[in-house]
Amino acid sequence: MIKKLTLIAVAGGVMLFAGADWLQFRGTSATSVSEEARPPLRWSESENVAWKAALPGRGPSSPIVIGDRVVVTCSSGIKQDRMHVLCFDVQSGKRLWERQFWATGRTLSHPTSANAAPTPASDGSRIFAFYASNDMVCLDLEGNLLWYRGFAHDYPKAGNDVGMASSPVVVDDTVIVQIENQGDSFAAGVNVDTGETRWRIARPARANWCSPVAVPAEHAVLLQSPDGLSAHEARTGEEIWRYPSECAGIASSVVLDGKIYLPSDGVTVLTLPKNSSGPEVLWNSNRLRPSSSSPVVYRGKVYTLNGAILVCADEKTGDTEWQLRLKGRFWATPVAVDDHLFCVNQDGQASVVKLGEKGKVVGESEFGAGVQGSPALAAGALFVRTDGHLWKIAATPK
Amino acid sequence: MxxxxxxxxxxxxxxxxxxxxxxxxxxxxxxxxxxxxxxxxxxxxxxxxxxxxxxxxxxxxxxxxxxxxxxxxxxxxxxxxxxxxxxxxxxxxxxxxxxxxxxxxxxxxxxxxxxxxxxxxxxxxxSTPKRLLPGMLNDPSLELRRDAVAYLLYSLKPGAGKDVSAKESAEIYRQALTAARDIDQIKLITKELKEQGEAVDLPQHYGFLQRWKLAAWFDNADQKGFDVAYPPERGVDLKATYKGQEGKVSWVDHVAKDEYGIVELNAAIGKKKGAIAYAYAVFVSDRAQEVDLRIGCINAYKVWVNGELLLSREVYHAGMEIDQYIAKTRLRAGENTILVKVCQNEQEESWAQRWQFQLRICDLSGQAILSQDRPAAKTAHLRR
Structure with missing residues (x-):
């Protein structure tokens, strides 16, 4: 595993580039982009499904890929209080191990969600499986428990009975969770080795489903709430700067090449500050209106899904270049690879869009079950989870 | 590491x-x-x-x-x-x-x-389920109990190899209902029993409190009333008249007729946004005992038992479910007072109009404990 990782020192910090890995929600860089080989444009039960593994529970969480392993979380039971972490072999789909735990926090959610809503994160050697009940399980890649935290056990009013969904990130040996709700609302940084709290800061007491965004080069994390975006030191939680603005409560920001693509008043693009002076606005477009899916920034363009409308804008100006109506409604954030965008709607219908001067649907396939989790891209394959199965979509010999 | x-x-x-x-x-x-x-x-x-x-x-x-x-x-x-x-x-x-x-x-x-x-x-x-589950209907593990209920219900399905009369079937469903704790199983069993012409008193089965005294409205504009101690919090006097949000407030009787004991405040006392209602009940316990008080509430709420604050949650319109919030409390022998404060905010969305709660008393396993003065037939299955 470690061999697959290239550690590159950047400005006194360490930036982690993963080869084939997809280590967290929206990928290792949280941009929803892979620079590897493109998966097939279409698939069916008899074509281009490398394997399909049964899952013991539900979950809008996304799979993550760590070397030769793909990890996914589920929750089961009438109260969704049984939590599962499963690890599969990337090549064969063989289930390598499964671990189960009981939720210590609230598991009530909207029927379309589930306790396994947040996507797990990994630092390459550990798995941090997080759940809507605010339970966090830390395992090694063999499934050995390293530690276990129950944030709602610690703070019983932390929770949202619509269902929490914010996914954790890892920066500077700190796993960061954003637990924002009407009760005990906070963000916390936890020591990856011990599970002990490094810091905890109060957050607005409002429902929020956005995920924190790691900025490893700055040793920082961005926290997006309905009342603004703030940057914090990953190790201490200390606020570095704040940008007050009415922000989306579901779609999360993207950080790329020194810019922040913030779902606020459509999309607002900010500079990524190097100090506490705060960001500057580069442009704003309210024609880009990400609803539940987060924006995707890819090869000079910004893509958003507003309902079923895929919008493409110029990354430098925000000028809209084209729109394309897709089928259905979307929770999952699309993923981009090799000038194609893979979009999977909540009914499990996938549309592959060829990107260019105009967007064109060049492949359509179905999973036959609802999909809420964003796909993972790794090793030339697309990994998608439904409530019942984990799919690996990859070219298969005819 | x-x-x-x-x-x-x-x-x-x-x-x-x-x-x-x-x-x-x-x-x-x-x-x-x-x-x-x-x-x-x-x-x-x-x-x-x-x-x-x-x-x-x-x-x-x-x-x-x-x-x-x-x-x-x-x-x-x-x-x-x-x-x-x-x-x-x-x-x-x-x-x-x-x-x-x-x-x-x-x-x-x-x-x-x-x-x-x-x-x-x-x-x-x-072969483990077949061997062990029949003896687990009253198991302290609610997960094992659930599987035991499912196994019993499975035995009644056509083709499961159990040929039973209608009378035997009803008795088995009764047995399953007594053991069941999860709402999906209770709904399924109730449906079957009703189809067989059997009466099921769900509020009694769960132990939902149905007879309440209500007093409303008190001010909750800008959600500022949650921490305001209006007169009922300083002592309930059922004959008192209070100064309310829009005139005088006095206690009125209400009987929750919903199958799941839901007190619909919009219907009972009139729809009002930015307002607070109090609900008061007396629970008669045959002895001093520790019980679970379980409440489901879509609004911000507080609960006092015998004048002591037991539960408090300032959350509006984020879901409601049976047994949503659970707290242990100790009842004394005789009369125990239960006061609920239910706060409605001023959100205008269609999904933010509900103003309701449901409350029951039960043991640790979820089995109903009934007030001694409950006007319902005492059954063989439920404790008073």
């Missing part, structure tokens, strides 16, 4: 190492000592790395480590059991099936430990 785990991978054989009983118990105690906010983690992490090496035939002892454990620690130990058992099976070894079955039968063990043993036993011996 990584070194001990890697070391273990090398030295631990497929069947693990025989651990000294006292050392194992000592390590399990360290794991059991984990508590809130990461307390005890360092000791537990070191202990876990020791226990993971034990042989599979020591699984019952590891499972017993859950006895007396809090919820966090049961998960640490569950992780151990799963890892040890899976390692053994993947290596072609065997689990101690007889000892696991004996462990399951010993109801003094932690319900989660017994459930874990049951799941592993079922994995290696698929």
């Amino acid at each position: 990584r070194i001990p785990c890697l070391f273990l991978l090398i030295v631990v054989s497929a069947t693990g190492l025989q651990a000294d009983d006292s050392a194992l118990d000592s390590n399990l105690k360290k794991i059991r000592n984990v508590s809130a906010k990461g307390a005890g983690h360092r000791e537990a992490i070191a202990a876990w790395a020791q226990v993971i090496a034990v042989r599979a035939d020591q699984l019952p002892q590891v499972l017993a480590g859950m006895d007396g454990a809090e919820a966090l620690a049961t998960n640490w130990i569950r992780g151990l059991v799963d890892a040890i058992a899976e390692r053994e099976i993947q290596a072609g070894g065997k689990l101690p099936v007889q000892e696991l079955e004996q462990f399951i039968a010993a109801r003094q063990h932690h319900p989660r430990a017994r459930r874990t043993a049951y799941e592993w036993l079922t994995r290696v011996d698929p």
Whole structure:
């Protein structure tokens, strides 16, 4: 595993580039982009499904890929209080191990969600499986428990009975969770080795489903709430700067090449500050209106899904270049690879869009079950989870 | 951190190492000592790395480590059991099936430990449910009880091999209803019983309080009333008249007729936004006892029992469910007062108009405990 990782020192910090890995929600860089080989444009039960593994529970969480392993979380039971972490072999789909735990926090959610809503994160050697009940399980890649935290056990009013969904990130040996709700609302940084709290800061007491965004080069994390975006030191939680603005409560920001693509008043693009002076606005477009899916920034363009409308804008100006109506409604954030965008709607219908001067649907396939989790891209394959199965979509010999 | 785990991978054989009983118990105690906010983690992490090496035939002892454990620690130990058992099976070894079955039968063990043993036993011996579930209808493990109810219901399905008369069928459904705790099973059983012409009193089955006194409206503009102690919080006088949000307020009778005991405040006292209602009930207990008070509420609320604040939650329109919030409380023999404050905010969305709650008294397993003065026939199945 470690061999697959290239550690590159950047400005006194360490930036982690993963080869084939997809280590967290929206990928290792949280941009929803892979620079590897493109998966097939279409698939069916008899074509281009490398394997399909049964899952013991539900979950809008996304799979993550760590070397030769793909990890996914589920929750089961009438109260969704049984939590599962499963690890599969990337090549064969063989289930390598499964671990189960009981939720210590609230598991009530909207029927379309589930306790396994947040996507797990990994630092390459550990798995941090997080759940809507605010339970966090830390395992090694063999499934050995390293530690276990129950944030709602610690703070019983932390929770949202619509269902929490914010996914954790890892920066500077700190796993960061954003637990924002009407009760005990906070963000916390936890020591990856011990599970002990490094810091905890109060957050607005409002429902929020956005995920924190790691900025490893700055040793920082961005926290997006309905009342603004703030940057914090990953190790201490200390606020570095704040940008007050009415922000989306579901779609999360993207950080790329020194810019922040913030779902606020459509999309607002900010500079990524190097100090506490705060960001500057580069442009704003309210024609880009990400609803539940987060924006995707890819090869000079910004893509958003507003309902079923895929919008493409110029990354430098925000000028809209084209729109394309897709089928259905979307929770999952699309993923981009090799000038194609893979979009999977909540009914499990996938549309592959060829990107260019105009967007064109060049492949359509179905999973036959609802999909809420964003796909993972790794090793030339697309990994998608439904409530019942984990799919690996990859070219298969005819 | 990584070194001990890697070391273990090398030295631990497929069947693990025989651990000294006292050392194992000592390590399990360290794991059991984990508590809130990461307390005890360092000791537990070191202990876990020791226990993971034990042989599979020591699984019952590891499972017993859950006895007396809090919820966090049961998960640490569950992780151990799963890892040890899976390692053994993947290596072609065997689990101690007889000892696991004996462990399951010993109801003094932690319900989660017994459930874990049951799941592993079922994995290696698929006949386990058929053998054990018929005797688990009243099991202290609600997970085992749920499976036992499902198994009983399955026996009534066409083709399941059980030929029963309508009378026998109704009795079996009654038996299942008494044991059931989860709403999906209760709904299914109730439907079947009603189709057979059997009456089911769901509010009584659950123990929902139905007879209330209501007083409203008090001001909650800008959600500022949650922490305002209006007169009912200073002592309930059912004959009193209070100054309310729009004139005088006095207590009125209300009987919740909903099957699940929901008190619909919009219907009972009129729709009002930015307002507060109080609901008051008297529960007569035959003796001093510890009970669960369970409430579902879509609005911000507070609950007092005998004048003491028991529950408080300032959350608006984020879902409601039976047993949404649970608190233990001690009732005294005789009359006990229950006061509920239900706060409605001023959100205008269609999904933010509900103003309601449901409240019941039950034991730790969820079985109803009825007030002694409840005007309903006492059944063989429910305690008063």
